[in-house]
Amino acid sequence: MGDFGFFLDGLATAMQPGNLVFALIGCTLGTLIGVLPGIGPVAGTAILLPIAATLDPIPAIIMLSAIYYGAMYGGTITSVLMNVPGEAASAITCIDGHAMARKGRGGAALTIAALGSFIGGTTASLGLVFIASSLSQLGLRIGPPEFFGLIMIGLALVVGMAGNSLPRTLMSAVLGLFIGMIGIDPVMGAPRFTFGMMDLLDGITLATMAMGIFGVSEVLSNVERQVGGSMVTKVESLTITRQDAKDSAAPIARGTLIGFLLGIIPGMNAVVPTIVSYSIEKRISKTPEKFGTGMIQGVAGPETANNAHANAALIPLFTLGIPGSPTVAILMGAFMMQGLSPGPFLFQSHPDIAWAVISSLVVGNVMLLILNIPLVPVWIQIMRIPPPILMTGILLFCVIGVYSINNNVFDVWMLIIFGVVGYVMRKIDMPIAPMVMTVVLGPLIEQSLRQSMEMSSGSFMVFTTRPIALVFILVAAAILVLSTWKMVAPVRGADSEV
Amino acid sequence: MKTVNLITGAVVLVLVLAMGYEALQLRYYTPLGPGPGFFGVWLAVIGAVLAIGTIVAAARSPAKPLPANFWPESAGWLRMGGVLLGLALLALLLETVGYVIMSFLFLVAVMFVMGERRVFVNLPVALAGSFGVYYLFVHLLQTRLPAGIFGV
Numbered sequence: 308m309g310d311f312g313f314f315l316d317g318l319a320t321a322m323q324p325g326n327l328v329f330a331l332i333g334c335t336l337g338t339l340i341g342v343l344p345g346i347g348p349v350a351g352t353a354i355l356l357p358i359a360a361t362l363d364p365i366p367a368i369i370m371l372s373a374i375y376y377g378a379m380y381g382g383t384i385t386s387v388l389m390n391v392p393g394e395a396a397s398a399i400t401c402i403d404g405h406a407m408a409r410k411g412r413g414g415a416a417l418t419i420a421a422l423g424s425f426i427g428g429t430t431a432s433l434g435l436v437f438i439a440s441s442l443s444q445l446g447l448r449i450g451p452p453e454f455f456g457l458i459m460i461g462l463a464l465v466v467g468m469a470g471n472s473l474p475r476t477l478m479s480a481v482l483g484l485f486i487g488m489i490g491i492d493p494v495m496g497a498p499r500f501t502f503g504m505m506d507l508l509d510g511i512t513l514a515t516m517a518m519g520i521f522g523v524s525e526v527l528s529n530v531e532r533q534v535g536g537s538m539v540t541k542v543e544s545l546t547i548t549r550q551d552a553k554d555s556a557a558p559i560a561r562g563t564l565i566g567f568l569l570g571i572i573p574g575m576n577a578v579v580p581t582i583v584s585y586s587i588e589k590r591i592s593k594t595p596e597k598f599g600t601g602m603i604q605g606v607a608g609p610e611t612a613n614n615a616h617a618n619a620a621l622i623p624l625f626t627l628g629i630p631g632s633p634t635v636a637i638l639m640g641a642f643m644m645q646g647l648s649p650g651p652f653l654f655q656s657h658p659d660i661a662w663a664v665i666s667s668l669v670v671g672n673v674m675l676l677i678l679n680i681p682l683v684p685v686w687i688q689i690m691r692i693p694p695p696i697l698m699t700g701i702l703l704f705c706v707i708g709v710y711s712i713n714n715n716v717f718d719v720w721m722l723i724i725f726g727v728v729g730y731v732m733r734k735i736d737m738p739i740a741p742m743v744m745t746v747v748l749g750p751l752i753e754q755s756l757r758q759s760m761e762m763s764s765g766s767f768m769v770f771t772t773r774p775i776a777l778v779f780i781l782v783a784a785a786i787l788v789l790s791t792w793k794m795v796a797p798v799r800g801a802d803s804e805v
Numbered sequence: 806m807k808t809v810n811l812i813t814g815a816v817v818l819v820l821v822l823a824m825g826y827e828a829l830q831l832r833y834y835t836p837l838g839p840g841p842g843f844f845g846v847w848l849a850v851i852g853a854v855l856a857i858g859t860i861v862a863a864a865r866s867p868a869k870p871l872p873a874n875f876w877p878e879s880a881g882w883l884r885m886g887g888v889l890l891g892l893a894l895l896a897l898l899l900e901t902v903g904y905v906i907m908s909f910l911f912l913v914a915v916m917f918v919m920g921e922r923r924v925f926v927n928l929p930v931a932l933a934g935s936f937g938v939y940y941l942f943v944h945l946l947q948t949r950l951p952a953g954i955f956g957v
Contacts, residue, residue: 474858475859478813478855478856478859481851482817485820485821485845488844488845492841497831497832497841499831499841499845500827500828527889530888532881694919696926696930699911699915699916699919699930699934702888703908703911703912706899707938707942710950711950716900719892719896720896723893723896757839759838760837760838760839
């Protein structure tokens with residue numbers, strides 16, 4: 308019996324009423340966990356691990372997996388409606404998703420996010436079924452030099468996002484790179500830029516920074532004017548239009564590919580696919596200047612990439628026994644608590660469990676779509692809450708969210724500081740997105756560069772002798788040159804204010 | 806915006822120079838490649854070039870008035886100050902006084918500052934946001950929120 312036959316057997320198991328109930332519980336809890344700022348999928352999955360240990364293997368792992376990809380969608384809800392990312396991978400959605408909500412199109416944003424998440428997640432799950440073995444071999448060929456090249460492409464795309472002011476974009480990116488370096492040096496373990504403060508040894512978490520720079524600064528920007536009325540001028544139809552579907556189709560397809568390919572690389576941060584997707588959508592758009600004002604492509608692409616990555620990140624776990632992310636590591640723990648060893652041998656020793664869990668991913672993505680699309684009108688009511696109550700609630704949730712990361716009030720102070728920084732950046736028209744993106748990309752670039760150099764005993768030739776790495780670096784260089792040329796060439800000879 | 810751009814460039818310059826100085830205290834290069842200070846030094850150089858370029862461009866540009874609504878009105882400053890003061894007090898006293906009491910006071914005060922002064926709205930929302938959220942996070946989600954000296 309081939310893989311497809313095993314998949315069908317697994318599907319029959321996953322569709323049993325008891326297992327369906329646990330998938331539904333997982334999807335619901337996952338969405339709730341994603342909505343609550345600060346309680347990310349890692350914490351949520353870890354909290355429920357003891358409960359899962361009391362269940363049989365199949366329902367336990369089905370439920371935990373559903374929490375994992377359910378949380379990816381849940382984080383979108385607060386990103387769109389409140390400009391507060393529910394979890395780090397949804398931070399990019401704040402940019403255009405919330406702008407859509409302010410125009411009364413929050414329902415359309417959430418609907419397209421749900422559809423894109425479904426398509427991306429299901430495609431990645433089917434990829435796990437049919438081509439996991441081949442893809443895992445590709446993933447194994449990605450070492451530090453190739454990783455460096457990939458992340459350089461991401462950085463080049465961030466630069467390419469600069470609108471009218473390249474210097475401001477670059478300054479924002481440089482500041483983000485510095486912020487990402489705060490803490491312990493990833494290779495030699497030396498403290499850096501901590502200024503003697505113990506609390507900075509762990510660095511500044513992306514969640515804290517994102518909640519401050521998006522959420523708190525949004526509140527400050529709102530209260531400087533008269534607070535009153537509703538946060539949206541009107542609420543239009545909650546469904547997507549034909550034009551929305553047409554505009555979203557290609558970004559969803561690209562987001563699926565981006566999220567899937569990056570998901571199979573062990574260690575690839577969940578935020579990176581969303582950054583790459585957003586950057587590409589802006590780069591190839593005919594109206595890039597409109598990104599940030601409520602472009603549906605800026606929601607469709609990243610949200611699809613987000614869920615595609617979440618499902619594809621399970622491929623290294625199932626095929627190689629390598630957890631590609633902290634949440635997947637928790638899932639691996641769930642396997643081991645049940646006496647199972649994820650990896651290629653799982654398919655031989657417990658094929659019924661392996662294929663049931665894989666099939667449940669497909670079922671779970673369908674369930675997530677069915678669960679969340681009807682709830683969009685419910686979520687959208689959040690925007691009707693009077694602004695003083697809504698904004699105060701946002702502030703309190705941000706505080707709870709950052710405090711619960713490390714149980715450290717220092718993170719709350721960082722939240723306030725980044726809130727002020729975000730407010731000032733909005734005032735002086737310095738883009739925020741590059742800073743947030745480079746906080747993620749910077750440590751990855753540095754670590755992969757230095758690991759590559761150690762592999763080659765200090766020789767830069769490692770990037771030229773490995774073909775995949777060389778191709779990635781050349782692509783990054785080409786993107787950078789083209790982007791810079793496009794920005795510099797039109798203003799030659801014209802007066803330009805910085 | 807000329808003055809704003811000048812100040813922006815100056816602030817960024819000071820920040821990157823400070824970070825660059827810190828980076829110089831670290832090891833720049835090792836026999837196996839870049840050390841902990843390598844990236845910091847080069848980022849400081851790039852940041853300084855950008856900042857100086859911003860300052861020079863701003864100095865050469867003609868002075869233009871700021872947009873009409875650039876600065877908030879005095880009421881806006883008061884609201885922002887109230888919000889930031891509320892957040893600062895929350896951070897300062899959260900672990901000492903405890904989540905429930907501090908969040909209740911925070912919600913009441915900040916909603917008041919933002920203009921929600923109806924007691925029959927303000928108090929129930931504050932109660933739900935303090936006691937209700939405490940129950941959700943601590944008892945249902947098993948997440949720790951500070952209890953403070955009063956035990957709540």
